Amino acid sequence: MPPTSSPLLGCIADDFTGATDLASMLVRQGMRCVQLIGVPQPGAAVPEADAIIVALKSRTVAAGEAVRDSLAALTWLQRAGCHQFFFKYCSTFDSTEAGNIGPVADALVAALDCGFALACPAFPANGRSVFQGHLFVGQTLLNESGMEHHPLTPMTDANLVRVLSRQTQANVGLVPYATVAQGPVAIRKAMTGLKEQGRRYAIVDAVSDQHLFDIGAAAAGHALITGGSGIAIGLPENFRKAGLLQSAADADALPQVGGHAAVLAGSCSRATLFQIGTAREHVPTLELDPLATPDAAALAGQALAWAADKLGDKPVVIAASAPPDKVAALQAKLGREAAGSLVEETLAAIAEGLVAAGVRRLVVAGGETSGAVVNRLGIERLRIGGEIDSGVPWTFAEGRGVPLLLALKSGNFGGRDFFLRAFTGTAA
Numbered sequence: 016m017p018p019t020s021s022p023l024l025g026c027i028a029d030d031f032t033g034a035t036d037l038a039s040m041l042v043r044q045g046m047r048c049v050q051l052i053g054v055p056q057p058g059a060a061v062p063e064a065d066a067i068i069v070a071l072k073s074r075t076v077a078a079g080e081a082v083r084d085s086l087a088a089l090t091w092l093q094r095a096g097c098h099q100f101f102f103k104y105c106s107t108f109d110s111t112e113a114g115n116i117g118p119v120a121d122a123l124v125a126a127l128d129c130g131f132a133l134a135c136p137a138f139p140a141n142g143r144s145v146f147q148g149h150l151f152v153g154q155t156l157l158n159e160s161g162m163e164h165h166p167l168t169p170m171t172d173a174n175l176v177r178v179l180s181r182q183t184q185a186n187v188g189l190v191p192y193a194t195v196a197q198g199p200v201a202i203r204k205a206m207t208g209l210k211e212q213g214r215r216y217a218i219v220d221a222v223s224d225q226h227l228f229d230i231g232a233a234a235a236g237h238a239l240i241t242g243g244s245g246i247a248i249g250l251p252e253n254f255r256k257a258g259l260l261q262s263a264a265d266a267d268a269l270p271q272v273g274g275h276a277a278v279l280a281g282s283c284s285r286a287t288l289f290q291i292g293t294a295r296e297h298v299p300t301l302e303l304d305p306l307a308t309p310d311a312a313a314l315a316g317q318a319l320a321w322a323a324d325k326l327g328d329k330p331v332v333i334a335a336s337a338p339p340d341k342v343a344a345l346q347a348k349l350g351r352e353a354a355g356s357l358v359e360e361t362l363a364a365i366a367e368g369l370v371a372a373g374v375r376r377l378v379v380a381g382g383e384t385s386g387a388v389v390n391r392l393g394i395e396r397l398r399i400g401g402e403i404d405s406g407v408p409w410t411f412a413e414g415r416g417v418p419l420l421l422a423l424k425s426g427n428f429g430g431r432d433f434f435l436r437a438f439t440g441t442a443a
């Protein structure tokens with residue numbers, strides 16, 4: 016069969032950084048990927064890509080809203096011509112008793128009329144493995160890993176058959192390790208058997224990348240796959256074997272973009288604080304003081320004036336990030352939400368000003384911060400390039416007047432020299 020120009024894999028991700036993580040995995044395996052921010056308009060052009068990832072914010076919203084958004088994404092991806100669909104959730108199966116993994120999966124299975132989907136959040140390279148249906152984080156059961164204290168999605172049960180069963184009326188089965196270890200034929204047979212017994216889902220064990228490759232091969236004919244980004248590792252090879260995917264050594268190619276470099280940090284995670292500390296020794300670094308100036312426009316004005324004569328090939332770093340005592344002080348003064356909004360608004364305004372001043376390569380640290388920046392810059396789609404560090408690729412914002420490379424980093428990701436290395440690698 017000749018290579019097709021329509022996308023092969025249509026993915027629906029329940030959060031923004033999870034979508035990028037999945038896209039990175041697929042790019043590494045030779046698929047050209049574009050990430051869409053939210054569900055595109057019905058008539059929006061289909062990007063030239065092998066996989067399209069629609070990034071939703073559906074992990075913790077009401078189940079009805081998550082279902083509605085996910086179905087709208089599915090409809091768009093079906094119209095775009097995708098052959099297979101992927102529902103991406105967190106590798107720690109982040110969800111509440113009510114969902115949203117079960118309700119969204121139920122809706123997608125019904126819409127695709129496929130009757131069955133595997134569920135596998137395993138990502139052994141990142142310490143997430145599933146054994147006898149139980150999810151481990153490193154050597155620890157999920158419910159003893161700290162995830163039992165998560166503020167939004169506390170995970171108090173590591174038995175995923177039970178967890179998923181509480182989120183759906185359907186029957187949930189298990190493909191255990193002993194079967195998975197026998198390879199793709201045995202896995203496929205087990206899944207077919209479970210479907211024939213009336214199970215709508217199978218939690219599938221996986222403790223190594225080889226298992227993920229074998230599960231991927233076994234799911235070649237499945238309309239829907241659900242899981243973390245790990246399980247996507249085996250899917251590109253199915254398309255290659257079917258003659259649908261060309262070998263793409265340059266799947267991570269992005270347009271060359273010249274222009275000034277900058278880093279905006281709004282994450283207060285330890286990793287980001289270390290990264291700012293390292294950057295401070297090498298490049299101009301400004302730490303904002305929202306406590307002294309609790310006014311987004313004034314703070315942004317100060318930062319842009321500071322940056323004006325420093326912009327160039329080497330990055331400038333502008334950070335609102337602060338240690339817990341300073342964060343607590345601002346929250347005490349303004350309230351938790353208002354403090355977060357003030358900082359997000361400030362950094363979004365600075366991003367806009369920096370781009371107007373000629374910045375074309377921008378790193379943003381922080382998940383919510385990245386969302387605020389992307390919204391302010393009116394970015395709707397990102398082509399995924401090579402990784403700077405695991406899970407953080409350079410991306411190219413498509414469909415804009417001025418070219419722009421962005422690296423959007425979840426707070427805890429990246430090594431200490433991330434802000435420097437981002438601009439010395441080949442990708443940018």
Ligand code: ADP
Binds near residue numbers: 281284342354
């Ligand atoms: P992460 O990926 O580390 O969770 P986010 O950007 O998602 O980072 O979240 C960090 C939150 O902290 C944002 O809402 C940001 O506006 C807020 N924040 C950043 N700096 C400060 C500060 N100095 N005081 C209070 N809140 C802050």
